[in-house]
Amino acid sequence: MAIPAIKLENVSFSYPVSEGEEHKAVDCVSLEIEEGTFVALVGHNGSGKSTLAKLLNGLLIPTGGRVLVYGVDTDDEKRIFDVRSSVGMVFQNPDNQMIATNVEDDIAFGPENLGVPREEIISRVDWALEKVGMSEFRHATPFKMSGGQKQRLAIAGVLAIKPRVMVLDESTAMLDPKGRDEVMKVVRQLNREEKMTVVHITHYMDEALEADRLIVMNDGRIVLDGKPADVFAEHELLTRIKLGVPCVTQLAVTLHEAGMAVDPRITDEEALVDSLCKLL
Ligand SMILES: Nc1ncnc2c1ncn2[C@@H]1O[C@H](COP(=O)(O)OP(=O)(O)OP(=O)(O)O)[C@@H](O)[C@H]1O
Numbered sequence: 001m002a003i004p005a006i007k008l009e010n011v012s013f014s015y016p017v018s019e020g021e022e023h024k025a026v027d028c029v030s031l032e033i034e035e036g037t038f039v040a041l042v043g044h045n046g047s048g049k050s051t052l053a054k055l056l057n058g059l060l061i062p063t064g065g066r067v068l069v070y071g072v073d074t075d076d077e078k079r080i081f082d083v084r085s086s087v088g089m090v091f092q093n094p095d096n097q098m099i100a101t102n103v104e105d106d107i108a109f110g111p112e113n114l115g116v117p118r119e120e121i122i123s124r125v126d127w128a129l130e131k132v133g134m135s136e137f138r139h140a141t142p143f144k145m146s147g148g149q150k151q152r153l154a155i156a157g158v159l160a161i162k163p164r165v166m167v168l169d170e171s172t173a174m175l176d177p178k179g180r181d182e183v184m185k186v187v188r189q190l191n192r193e194e195k196m197t198v199v200h201i202t203h204y205m206d207e208a209l210e211a212d213r214l215i216v217m218n219d220g221r222i223v224l225d226g227k228p229a230d231v232f233a234e235h236e237l238l239t240r241i242k243l244g245v246p247c248v249t250q251l252a253v254t255l256h257e258a259g260m261a262v263d264p265r266i267t268d269e270e271a272l273v274d275s276l277c278k279l280l
């Protein structure tokens with residue numbers, strides 16, 4: 001069997017908080033992510049999502065257990081370079097991720113730091129801009145762009161490093177609906193066309209619905225892990241840990257609870273419309 005892109009073995013991470021005290025943010029998590037999977041990761045504020053994300057590319061090293069990226073232990077200092085170039089990270093605030101005053105230089109920054117030859121950088125910049133649908137912005141100024149465009153640029157910057165896994169930590173959270181759509185479209189395409197493994201942290205349940213696999217964290221642990229439709233069927237547990245379900249599922253649940261013959265597990269709009277039409 002192929003090596004998983006990501007493997008966590010009993011991983012814990014504690015932040016030191018004060019003299020002799022620590023806070024366990026990730027608590028004994030084991031997990032495997034196959035190459036090419038689109039994973040969504042959700043959880044209440046403080047459930048440990050960002051800490052887990054940072055453990056995936058060696059920004060944080062586990063205080064217990066181990067993280068393997070294509071079989072390489074992130075704790076192996078000699079291989080940290082491989083780990084960092086395998087797992088790209090896109091963060092929440094688009095403004096904090098821009099380095100240069102022009103798009104081309106911004107995208108070239110990553111590969112330049114890795115010592116990639118000039119010719120290769122030029123072709124990577126072309127390719128990355130095309131992948132995020134921003135080829136015509138090559139000479140533009142990032143600071144004047146919309147939030148969605150800036151995040152697509154941040155994704156292009158990560159792509160230029162040619163990672164095999166892309167982790168997006170609430171990268172749509174600060175965007176308007178149009179910007180969110182733009183970013184999700186790019187992420188979906190990278191997953192389908194480039195077979196990029198994606199870990200998408202979000203608090204939008206509608207975005208989570210698009211993933212192949214949905215992981216739910218609570219209090220540093222994984223509490224649900226499966227196909228989005230199966231995970232959203234656990235709405236009682238989700239409500240208990242203060243998470244919602246997609247709008248369409250919420251509507252189906254409400255109608256079901258009001259005594260209508262509607263399946264509360266519905267996750268797609270057409271299915272809900274169909275079952276409502278049948279009732280009428
Ligand atoms: N640098 C730090 N020092 C101490 N505690 C921290 C630090 N960073 C995070 N924590 C704590 O660790 C826990 C997990 O935080 P983390 O940022 O991973 O959660 P999250 O799920 O990403 O939350 P959010 O939805 O707010 O982004 C929280 O209780 C948080 O307060």
Ligand SMILES: [Mg+2]
Nearest residue numbers: 049050051169
């Ligand atoms: Mg976070």
